[in-house]
Amino acid sequence: DSGVTQTPKHLITATGQRVTLRCSPRSGDLSVYWYQQSLDQGLQFLIQYYNGEERAKGNILERFSAQQFPDLHSELNLSSLELGDSALYFCASSQRQGSYEQYFGPGTRLTVT
Amino acid sequence: GQNIDQPTEMTATEGAIVQINCTYQTSGFNGLFWYQQHAGEAPTFLSYNVLDGLEEKGRFSSFLSRSKGYSYLLLKELQMKDSASYLCAVRGATDSWGKFQFGAGTQVVVTP
Numbered sequence: 066d067s068g069v070t071q072t073p074k075h076l077i078t079a080t081g082q083r084v085t086l087r088c089s090p091r092s093g094d095l096s097v098y099w100y101q102q103s104l105d106q107g108l109q110f111l112i113q114y115y116n117g118e119e120r121a122k123g124n125i126l127e128r129f130s131a132q133q134f135p136d137l138h139s140e141l142n143l144s145s146l147e148l149g150d151s152a153l154y155f156c157a158s159s160q161r162q163g164s165y166e167q168y169f170g171p172g173t174r175l176t177v178t
Numbered sequence: 179g180q181n182i183d184q185p186t187e188m189t190a191t192e193g194a195i196v197q198i199n200c201t202y203q204t205s206g207f208n209g210l211f212w213y214q215q216h217a218g219e220a221p222t223f224l225s226y227n228v229l230d231g232l233e234e235k236g237r238f239s240s241f242l243s244r245s246k247g248y249s250y251l252l253l254k255e256l257q258m259k260d261s262a263s264y265l266c267a268v269r270g271a272t273d274s275w276g277k278f279q280f281g282a283g284t285q286v287v288v289t290p
Contacts, residue, residue, distance in 0.1 A: 107283060110278045113277070122277075
């Protein structure tokens with residue numbers, strides 16, 4: 066158990082809908098990262114937050130947005146969902162912005178039908 | 179941008195040694211990471227290299243050559259539980275500390 070929690074574990078929804086994925090980092094970790102993993106794309110970095118502020122952006126679509134709250138939990142919002150958004154979404158946390166070790170949560174499996 | 183290449187699959191026998199190579203091309207570099215991922219599970223951190231040379235951690239070792247854009251992960255005394263995907267990842271330049279690029283992963287199959 067990494068200490069990072071993600072909810073929900075599974076999510077099934079229809080195209081065009083909007084969902085919110087939630088992540089709670091390990092106690093004391095200030096940095097949160099979001100990743101998408103699909104069979105054909107591998108693990109893709111989406112976005113990083115550090116102490117409430119956005120710090121790095123990867124291959125995140127405009128239909129997706131994220132934020133980190135004052136209590137350091139983070140949410141990833143996915144809207145206008147398409148079939149291709151079906152994937153495992155991982156959250157990871159680390160203690161410092163430059164810290165090299167990331168701890169991954171168990172992931173949320175999103176299925177868009 | 180960054181490009182990371184690693185073999186798709188490798189097979190080895192229990193007790194043997196396997197070396198997984200990773201080559202990368204980056205516009206900035208602040209560390210190379212190796213993660214292990216079992217099917218359907220989250221990646222777990224194995225090793226980190228930022229300077230040239232070999233880092234040893236029990237049965238796992240990782241090597242980096244920054245001038246060659248090359249790293250390898252060495253798995254010794256293979257066990258059945260080592261069957262997993264091994265991901266090579268590079269962290270971007272200082273102005274984008276969090277920006278990680280992952281390779282597609284190398285599926286290691288350990289046979290009895």
